[in-house]
Structures are given as C-alpha cells and as structure tokens.
Amino acid sequence: MTMTDDQATAAPPDRQVLAAEERYATELAFLAAHDDGPRPPGWLLTPRAVVTFICGSGGETLELPKERQSDGVPKRLKLEAKFVGERSLVERCVVTLAGERGLLLVGEPGTAKSMLSELLAAAVCGTSDLTVQGTAGTTEDAFRYGWNYALLLAQGPSRSALVDSPVLTAMRTGRVARVEEITRCLPEVQDALVSILSDRRVSVPELAGTADAQVAAAPGFTVIATANLRDRGVSEMSAALKRRFSFETVGPIADATAETALVRRQATAVVQRAGAAFGVDDAVLEALVTVFRDLRTGRSAEGWDVERPGTVMSTAEAVQVAASLGVATAYLPAGDVLDLVPGHLLGVVRKDDPADHGRLLGYWDGPVRRRAEDGSAMWRRLWDLRENLR
Numbered sequence: 001m002t003m004t005d006d007q008a009t010a011a012p013p014d015r016q017v018l019a020a021e022e023r024y025a026t027e028l029a030f031l032a033a034h035d036d037g038p039r040p041p042g043w044l045l046t047p048r049a050v051v052t053f054i055c056g057s058g059g060e061t062l063e064l065p066k067e068r069q070s071d072g073v074p075k076r077l078k079l080e081a082k083f084v085g086e087r088s089l090v091e092r093c094v095v096t097l098a099g100e101r102g103l104l105l106v107g108e109p110g111t112a113k114s115m116l117s118e119l120l121a122a123a124v125c126g127t128s129d130l131t132v133q134g135t136a137g138t139t140e141d142a143f144r145y146g147w148n149y150a151l152l153l154a155q156g157p158s159r160s161a162l163v164d165s166p167v168l169t170a171m172r173t174g175r176v177a178r179v180e181e182i183t184r185c186l187p188e189v190q191d192a193l194v195s196i197l198s199d200r201r202v203s204v205p206e207l208a209g210t211a212d213a214q215v216a217a218a219p220g221f222t223v224i225a226t227a228n229l230r231d232r233g234v235s236e237m238s239a240a241l242k243r244r245f246s247f248e249t250v251g252p253i254a255d256a257t258a259e260t261a262l263v264r265r266q267a268t269a270v271v272q273r274a275g276a277a278f279g280v281d282d283a284v285l286e287a288l289v290t291v292f293r294d295l296r297t298g299r300s301a302e303g304w305d306v307e308r309p310g311t312v313m314s315t316a317e318a319v320q321v322a323a324s325l326g327v328a329t330a331y332l333p334a335g336d337v338l339d340l341v342p343g344h345l346l347g348v349v350r351k352d353d354p355a356d357h358g359r360l361l362g363y364w365d366g367p368v369r370r371r372a373e374d375g376s377a378m379w380r381r382l383w384d385l386r387e388n389l390r
Contacts, residue, residue: 016273019129020122027053028123030077033068040098042174042220043124047094050123054090054116056081083116084253084262090116096246097124097176102197102223104182104245110314111250113226117178120224125175130166134181143167143179143192144202157206167193167223168202174218179225183234190241197223197244230312252296253315260289262315267322276330284338285322287378291345291363292318300367307362310353317348338381342388361389 021028028044035049045053052062057079064075083090096103097120105113121128132142145168151161170177182190196202200217207213225245228234253259264285268278294300296313321344329337342364349356364386371379 019127020118021126021128024053024082024122026074027077027079028126029073030062030064031079033070033073034062034064036068040100040220042218043098044126045123047098050094050120051087051090052079053123054081054083054119055087082119083112084258085112085116085250089248089250092246093120093248096248097222097224100220100222102193102225102245104247105224105226105250106229106247107250108230108252108314109228109312110316111252112315113228113250114180116250117180117224117226121176121178125220127175128178130170130175131178131180132166134179134183134185136184136186138185138189140189140192141165143189143196145204159207159210159212162204162207162212167196168215170223171196171200171202171215171217171221174220177221177223179223181228182225183227183237185235187235187238190235191238193223194238194240194244256289256293256301259293259315259318260286263289263318263322266319267326270319270323271326271330274327274330276327278326279329280322280325280337283378284325284341287338287382288322288325288341289318291341294367295349295360295363302367302370304367304370306367307359309349309356309359311349311351311356313348321345321348336381338378339385339388341382342385346389357389361386364389
C-alpha cells in the first residue's frame with residue numbers, strides 16, 4: 001500500500017492544514033509497528049524509524065512482519081521524503097534529541113526549518129503542538145508558567161490556578177517543546193531556557209512548601225528551536241544559552257530538480273485546498289525555480305554573475321508564487337500564465353530594499369536576455385515582458 005500525494009495532502013473541510021502527526025498518522029502507526037528496536041525513553045519510534053519517516057524509505061516498500069500486523073495499520077508502505085535535504089543532517093538532529101540535548105535549527109528564511117522541527121517532534125513524541133512562537137512581545141511566562149487570575153484571586157496560589165506553558169507541559173509529559181524564531185525573543189526572555197535546559201526543572205516559588213513547588217522534566221523532554229540568520233529584529237543569544245543547544249544549519253536545496261519537484265508538490269497542495277486543480281505547466285515552474293535559484297546564489301546556472309537582491313529568494317517564496325499562479329490559472333484564466341511571472345517576482349523582491357527592483361531589472365537585462373538570444377522561446381517571452389517590471 002502506498003500513499004498518493006492526494007492522500008498525503010488532503011485535509012478535512014473544516015481545517016486548512018493538518019498537524020504533521022495527523023497528516024501522517026498512518027505512516028507513524030506503520031513505523032511504530034515496523035521497527036521494534038530500542039527506543040529512547042518516551043519516544044514513540046526508534047531513532048532509525050524517525051529518520052525513515054522524514055527522509056523516506058528510498059523507494060523501497062516496507063513490509064510488516066506477520067506477527068506485528070494489526071487492524072488499521074497497512075501491511076506494507078512506501079514512504080516518500082518529506083524533507084528535501086541531507087540525510088546526515090536529519091540523523092544528527094535525531095541523535096541530538098535522543099541524547100535529550102536542545103537542538104537549534106538555523107539558516108536563512110524559507111529553508112524548511114519549521115517543517116523539519118514539526119516532523120521531528122511528531123515522530124519523536126506524537127505531537128508538534130507544544131510550541132512557543134518567538135516575538136519581541138514574548139514574555140518569560142511562555143517558557144515557564146502563568147496564572148489563571150480568576151482562580152488566583154479566589155483561592156490564592158494553587159496547582160489548579162497555575163497555567164503551564166508549552167515548555168512546562170513538555171517537561172511534565174516527557175515530550176518535545178518547539179520554540180519558533182527564538183532570536184526574536186528579548187535576551188532576558190531567551191535566558192529563561194538556560195536553567196530549564198541545564199537543571200531540567202522549573203521552580204514555582206509561589207507554591208513553596210507544597211508538592212508542586214518544583215516541576216522536574218520527565219524522561220524524553222527536550223527542546224527544538226529555530227532561528228533565522230537574516231531577519232531584522234534579531235536578538236543575539238547569550239553564550240550560556242548557545243552552549244545548551246547543538247546547532248544545525250539548514251541550507252537551501254542544492255539540487256534544482258529536487259527543488260522544482262518540492263515547489264510543484266507544495267503549490268499543488270495549496271491550490272487543492274483552494275478548491276481547484278493545479279494547472280501550471282512544468283516548464284513554467286522550472287523557469288520560476290531557475291530565477292529564484294539564480295537570484296539566491298548570485299550566479300546563473302550557466303555561470304553568469306547575478307547581483308543578489310537583499311531579500312531572501314527562498315524556496316518557500318517560490319512555492320507561494322507557484323501557488324498564486326495556480327490559483328490564477330484556475331479561477332482567473334486569461335492568456336498565458338507566464339505573463340503573470342514578472343509581476344509576482346516583483347512582489348517578492350520589493351519586500352525589503354527598494355533597490356532590489358533595480359537588481360531584478362538587471363537580472364532581466366542579463367541572464368533573461370542572454371537566454372532569449374540563445375533561442376529559448378520561453379525566455380524570449382519573459383524578455384518581452386520586461387516592461388511589466390516597471
């Protein structure tokens with residue numbers, strides 16, 4: 001039995017997106033039965049099965065031994081890769097978590113750090129929901145605890161009045177807590193994690209003298225955090241906090257074919273959720289991904305120098321543009337979808353630096369023009385659309 005793209009991406013009509021543990025519930029149940037090797041405390045899958053869940057089975061159809069087969073779990077399953085990147089990176093992440101050490105995923109925006117974090121949490125402990133979204137307004141309560149003030153006023157400090165943070169819930173239950181954009185939190189807020197990751201316990205002074213005065217982490221508790229390298233408003237992490245994490249850098253997708261396939265798959269899912277079929281030609285997608293890769297790296301596929309824009313030309317942005325093209329094709333069909341590409345690209349590069357408009361024009365005057373002169377009909381059409389960038 002294999003899962004089709006439609007099955008993997010379908011969501012109930014009352015929700016746009018499913019959490020990883022719900023979306024891939026069949027795969028997780030299958031892997032839990034398939035690999036009966038040793039598991040770290042609190043883990044639902046073996047470390048080897050976690051890597052297989054994220055990286056796929058390499059085209060192999062896995063089969064359950066007869067003695068482990070049960071109702072509701074397929075007897076055989078081929079798992080597709082969910083994260084496009086180095087398997088060794090995923091293996092290092094899994095080893096870090098198995099050692100109950102904090103994991104920090106760093107990299108440029110749009111490199112699937114959050115998705116990898118979600119997949120890891122879902123596979124390790126069965127939930128990716130214990131998440132703190134880091135912002136400049138995030139307070140220490142988000143990492144420790146708060147209070148139900150109605151109960152606090154009525155009864156005074158008590159366990160029932162205590163409101164656990166996602167991190168504290170993860171500590172009590174031995175699960176993975178996720179912290180998104182940790183460097184967007186103020187340094188004094190970030191440092192609330194130092195003692196949590198070191199001592200593996202949280203003191204509640206208000207409940208001193210009771211059994212609830214201290215919360216100790218159950219086996220399996222750990223933290224996965226993400227941080228962007230180029231965003232504005234980033235707060236430097238203290239040396240003490242850095243030492244509590246193993247850093248792993250998640251880079252852009254190296255292979256153009258793999259990136260194009262990912263853009264197609266994710267854009268198709270977006271358009272399907274919008275109630276339509278994805279109808280963008282593969283050649284248009286390949287040209288779109290080529291533009292993003294050229295501008296991201298500062299060098300074209302042919303080796304020509306390209307001035308990089310200040311904004312990040314990430315795979316995630318390419319997915320959004322491809323999805324927009326798909327929705328437009330489905331609901332507002334009017335001429336060639338290629339005509340829409342320059343306008344959407346302009347919307348991407350104008351997000352940060354106004355000078356990026358000129359850099360996009362320079363790209364049109366360089367690689368786009370040269371490809372058009374080499375005889376490519378598609379790039380000739382894109383060159384003819386240069387006026388749409390003004």
